[in-house]
Amino acid sequence: xxxxxxxxxxxxxxxxxxxxxxxxxxxxxxxxxxxxxxxxxxxxxxxxxxxxxxxxxxxxxxxxxxxxxxxxxxxxxxxxxxxxxxxxxxxxxxxxxxxxxxxxxxxxxxxxxxxxxxxxxxxxxxxxxxxxxxxxxxxxxxxxxxxxxxxxxxxxxxxxxxxxxxxxxxxxxxxxxxxxxxxxxxxxxxxxxxxxxxxxxxxxxxxxxxxxxxxxxxxxxxxxxxxxxxxxxxxxxxxxxxxxxxxxxxxxxxxxxxxxxxxxxxxxxxxxxxxxxxxxxxxxxxxxxxxxxxxxxxxxxxxxxxxxxxxxxxxxxxxxxxxxxxxxxxxxxxxxxxxxxxxxxxxxxxxxxxxxxxxxxxxxxxxxxxxxxxxxxxxxxxxxxxxxxxxxxxxxxxxxxxxxxxxxxxxxxxxxxxxxxxxxxxxxxxxxxxxxxxxxxxxxxxxxxxxxxxxxxxxxxxxxxxxxxxxxxxxxxxxxxxxxxxxxxxxxxxxxxxxxxxxxxxxxxxxxxxxxxxxxxxxxxxxxxxxxxxxxxxxxxxxxxxxxxxxxxxxxxxxxxxxxxxxxxxxxxxxxxxxxxxxxxxxxxxxxxxxxxx
Numbered sequence: 001x002x003x004x005x006x007x008x009x010x011x012x013x014x015x016x017x018x019x020x021x022x023x024x025x026x027x028x029x030x031x032x033x034x035x036x037x038x039x040x041x042x043x044x045x046x047x048x049x050x051x052x053x054x055x056x057x058x059x060x061x062x063x064x065x066x067x068x069x070x071x072x073x074x075x076x077x078x079x080x081x082x083x084x085x086x087x088x089x090x091x092x093x094x095x096x097x098x099x100x101x102x103x104x105x106x107x108x109x110x111x112x113x114x115x116x117x118x119x120x121x122x123x124x125x126x127x128x129x130x131x132x133x134x135x136x137x138x139x140x141x142x143x144x145x146x147x148x149x150x151x152x153x154x155x156x157x158x159x160x161x162x163x164x165x166x167x168x169x170x171x172x173x174x175x176x177x178x179x180x181x182x183x184x185x186x187x188x189x190x191x192x193x194x195x196x197x198x199x200x201x202x203x204x205x206x207x208x209x210x211x212x213x214x215x216x217x218x219x220x221x222x223x224x225x226x227x228x229x230x231x232x233x234x235x236x237x238x239x240x241x242x243x244x245x246x247x248x249x250x251x252x253x254x255x256x257x258x259x260x261x262x263x264x265x266x267x268x269x270x271x272x273x274x275x276x277x278x279x280x281x282x283x284x285x286x287x288x289x290x291x292x293x294x295x296x297x298x299x300x301x302x303x304x305x306x307x308x309x310x311x312x313x314x315x316x317x318x319x320x321x322x323x324x325x326x327x328x329x330x331x332x333x334x335x336x337x338x339x340x341x342x343x344x345x346x347x348x349x350x351x352x353x354x355x356x357x358x359x360x361x362x363x364x365x366x367x368x369x370x371x372x373x374x375x376x377x378x379x380x381x382x383x384x385x386x387x388x389x390x391x392x393x394x395x396x397x398x399x400x401x402x403x404x405x406x407x408x409x410x411x412x413x414x415x416x417x418x419x420x421x422x423x424x425x426x427x428x429x430x431x432x433x434x435x436x437x438x439x440x441x442x443x444x445x446x447x448x449x450x451x452x453x454x455x456x457x458x459x460x461x462x463x464x465x466x467x468x469x470x471x472x473x474x475x476x477x478x479x480x481x482x483x484x485x486x487x488x489x490x491x492x493x494x495x496x497x498x499x500x501x502x503x504x505x506x507x508x509x510x511x512x513x514x515x516x517x518x519x520x521x522x523x524x525x526x527x528x529x530x531x532x533x534x535x536x537x538x539x540x541x542x543x544x545x546x547x548x549x550x551x552x553x554x555x556x557x558x559x560x561x562x563x564x565x566x567x568x569x570x571x572x573x574x575x576x577x578x579x580x581x582x583x584x585x586x587x588x589x590x591x592x593x594x595x596x597x598x
Contacts, residue, residue, distance in 0.1 A: 005083065005086055005097060009086075009090070009095070009097060010086060012095055013086060013089050013090050013093060013095055014057075014069070014070065014071070016089075016093035016095060017070045017089050017092070017093060018054075018057075019052055019054070019057045019058065019059065019069065019070045019073070020036055020052050020054050022070050022073070022074075022089075023036075023038075023052050023059060023073060024036075026041060026077055026257075026300070027039065027040075027041055027050065029052060030048075034053065034054065034055060035051045035052065035053050035054075036051070036052040036053075036054065037049075037050065037051055037052075038050050038052075040061040040063055040064060040066065041077060041300060042061060042064055042066045042076065042077075043061070043063060043064040043066075044330040044397070045063050049061055049062040049063040050062075050063070050066075057069055057070065058515060058528060059073055059528075060528045060529070060532050062532070065525055065529040066525050067524060067525050067527070067528025067529055067532070068515055068521065068524030068525065068528060069515040069524070070089065071085050071086070071089070072515070072520075072521050072524040072525075074088065074089070075521050076521045077300055078210045078211070078300075079210055079297070080209075080210055080211040081211075084211040084212075084213075088211075111183070111238055112238055112239050114177070114180045114183065115180070115183060115184050115215075115237055115238060115239045115240075116213050116214070116215075116239060117176075117180070118171075118176060118177065118180040118181055118183075118184050118186065119184055119186075119206075119213075119214040119215060119216070119217075119239075120213070120214050121171070121174070121176050122167060122181075122184075122186050122214075122217070123156050123158060123204075123206045123214045123217075125158075125167065125170050126158025126159060126160055126199075126204040126206075126217075127153070127156060127157065127158040127159075128158075129158060129159045129160065129161050129166075130152070130157060130158045130159035130203075130204075134159075134161055135159040135161070137222060138159040138203050138222055139152075139159075141203065141222065142157060142203065145269065145272070145273060145276070145345075145349075146273060146276040146277060146349065147272055147276045148276070151272070151275060151276055154251060155205070155206070155248075155251060155272060155275075156206040156208070156214065157203065157204065157205060157206075157272075158203075158204040158206070159202070159203055159204060159222075160197065160199035160200055160201065160202045160204055160219060161200075161201065162200055162201040163197070163200060164196040164197060164200065165195075165196060165197060166197060166200075167181065167186060167187065167197045167199075168181065168187055168195065168196075168197060178195065182195065183237065184234070184237055185198060185216075185234045185235040185237060186198055186199070186217075186234070198219075198232070198234075199217065199219040199232060201221065201222050201223060202219030202220055202221055202222060202232065203219065203220045203222060204217055204218075204219050205217065205218040205219070205220070205247070205268040207234070207240070207245055207247055207286075208250040208251070209239075209245060209250065210249065210250055210253075210297070212250055213239075215237075215239045215240040215245065216233070216234035216237070216240040216242075216245070217233070217234045218231055218232070218233045218234070218247075218268055218286065219231065219232045219233075220268070220269070231267075231268075233286070241293070242286070243291035243292075243293045243294060244291070244293040244294070244297070245294075245297075246283040246284065246285065246294050246297055246298065247268055247271055247283060247284040247285075247286050248271040248275070248282060248283045248284055249283045249297060249298070249301075251275075252271075252275070252280050252281060252282060252283060253301050255280035255281045256281045256283075256298075256301045256302055257301050257302065258281070259281040259302075260302050260304060261281055261302055261304040261305075261306060261360070262281055262282070262283060262298055262301065262302050262304070262305055262306070263279070263281060263282040263283075263306045263308050263336070263344075263356075263360055264282075264283060264284070264285060264290075264305060264306065264307050264308060264309070265282055265283070265284050265285075265308050265309065265343075265344045266284060266285060266286070266309050266310060266343070267284055267286060267345075268284060268286065269345050270282070270284055270343065270344045270345045271283065271284045273344070273345040273348055273349060274344060274345075274348055274356060277348050277349075277352065277353045277356075278353045279348065279353055279356050279357065282344075283298065289325075290325045290326060291325065292325060292328075292329060294325075295325055295326050295328075295329035295331060296329060298331070299329060299330065299331060303330065303331055303332055304331070304332050304334075305326055305331050305332065305333050305334070306334045306335075306336050306360050306363045307323065307333065307334070307335050307336065307363075307366075308336040308338065308344050308356075308359070308360065308363075309343075310338070310342075310343040323335070323366045323392065324391070324392050324395055327366065327392060327395045327396060328395040328397075330397065332365075333365070333366040334363035334364060334365055334366065335363055335364060335365075335366055335369040336359045336360055336362070336363040337359070337362075337363075337364075337369075338359060344356065347359070366392065367389065367392065367393070367405050367408075367409070370385065370388065370389045370392065371389065371408075371409060371412055371413070373385055374386060374389065374413065375412065375413075382413070386413065386415075386420075386423075387423070387427070389409060390420065390423055390424050390427055391427055393405060393406065393409075393424060394424060394427050394428045406420055406421065406424070459551075460548040460549075460551040460552050460555075461487050461492045461493075461496070461548075461552070462492060462526075463544065463548045464478060464482070464492075464496065464545060464548045464549070465492050465495050465496060465499075465526075465530070466530050467541050467544060467545050467548070468499055469527065469530045469531055470530070470535060470541065471541050472508045472509075474541060474542060474545055475499065475500075475502075475503040475508075476503065477542065477545060477546075478545055478549070479499075479500050479503050479504075481546075481549050482496075482549050482552070484496060484497060484500065486549075486552040486553065486555075486556055487552070491520075491522065491523065492523075492526075494523075495523065495527075515527065515528070557588050557591055560588055561585060561588050561589070564581050564584055564585050564588070565585070567581060568581045568582075568585075
């Protein structure tokens with residue numbers, strides 16, 4: 001059982017879902033023999049290596065190794081957990097879910113669910129307040145901005161009435177936890193311990209994740225108050241990291257897929273104003289600098305990005321800051337130049353949908369935009385702009401595209417191309433050095449946490465799973481000699497335990513069995529990747545398996561030796577104990593050298 005959904009319901013949902021049909025909604029597939037092929041949605045490629053097998057109901061990418069079934073495809077593509085994927089596919093198939101009492105969740109899972117619940121409670125109450133008589137000024141404002149009731153409900157818009165404790169009172173009336181409100185940042189607590197609502201007299205914009213759950217809020221002030229910010233946003237929580245969310249993506253992803261293009265704007269109202277007037281392939285960064293997480297999010301739906309920020313200097317700076325992050329993640333970035341004095345909202349309200357569409361269609365590449373900026377600058381002041389352009393070019397992974405852009409830059413700037421290449425190579429080396437340094441520091445920090453010895457045990461466990469996936473006849477040998485307590489905290493322990501239970505019961509698990517049993521994206525990729533790897537003939541898998549088991553046994557013995565050696569250092573005043581430890585160490589050293597019979 002997983003997340004309270006009975007196994008028979010999971011099986012029913014799986015049987016009702018055709019993976020080819022499902023994946024076709026995200027990837028363009030062409031049939032070749034039994035398989036369907038397309039461009040992998042999980043890494044950049046020009047030649048299709050992504051395969052979907054109709055009979056086995058699995059997918060596998062021969063380029064990046066991604067693999068699994070319908071559940072794990074959606075988990076990876078949408079970045080959501082197994083329970084949400086099951087619920088989505090159940091709804092898609094018209095299957096009514098049943099829930100059973102589940103075991104106690106870990107603390108983090110309980111905290112996450114509490115945050116989701118309290119955010120959804122607040123969103124419902126905010127919307128209730130918007131449609132109440134007291135919410136009329138907020139409703140009038142939204143309607144004057146062009147939104148209709150359906151659009152207001154679709155985006156979950158609401159209103160936080162004036163007053164210091166309205167939300168807290170409603171929570172108390174409905175048995176919702178005040179502590180959960182505090183955890184979600186919906187209320188605040190001062191130094192004296194007094195608690196009060198964070199959002200007061202504001203239009204509320206719920207922020208949704210890709211699973212359709214509310215993770216945060218933005219609140220726009222309705223009546224101007226001195227020293228009060230125009231927009232107020234939720235703090236980051238366990239379920240909300242602003243760099244991993246794009247406002248409007250949940251509601252607008254189908255339009256983005258259909259248009260094969262996404263327009264990035266800055267704020268909530270920019271998104272809503274464009275949607276209200278028929279431009280739905282739009283998301284907002286909500287005033288934050290673009291992140292790699294957001295780039296990866298949007299890359300699932302399109303590779304074509306149009307940056308349409310405000311036409312002022314601050315908007316232009318945001319455009320250029322975000323572009324390099326997008327380029328480095330394989331996206332084609334264009335810059336839309338809005339008429340002076342306009343933002344997307346004001347332009348579409350004054351001139352209509354066609355004006356926005358025209359500006360988006362006429363958007364030039366970020367490199368052309370940078371070149372034009374440089375050419376508008378006095379020659380003696382161009383050095384900074386040229387280096388910024390070259391810095392962007394270091395992030396272009398396609399060498400042909402990089403070369404074409406470099407030649408164009410040299411011609412337009414009147415600089416010898418070899419000079420620009422030399423500077424580019426210097427910048428590239430500096431970036432690589434910085435990246436290597438960050439990686440080295442990260443490795444050292446990880447080593448401090450887990451010890452600096454290489455993870456031989458983890459490799460031995462992985463190899464045992466590989467061996468059994470390729471030759472199940474070795475299961476008897478492996479499980480007669482392998483003590484699963486040797487496996488420790490490896491993520492493959494659950495796989496080996498499942499294999500042992502299959503062997504004990506006289507069974508032999510199939511590829512589909514593995515994928516149906518394990519709904520972890522990493523495990524699914526590992527299993528599918530191994531099953532699609534061809535090994536050379538003549539490999540002595542029996543000896544390999546024995547070596548892996550020996551490695552696990554020796555590793556445990558070595559840990560025992562290390563403990564005794566530490567004890568020996570403190571036993572100098574106890575000769576009898578010293579003799580015992582030395583004797584035990586000798587026996588352990590002999591055991592360490594021994595091999596099990598093959």
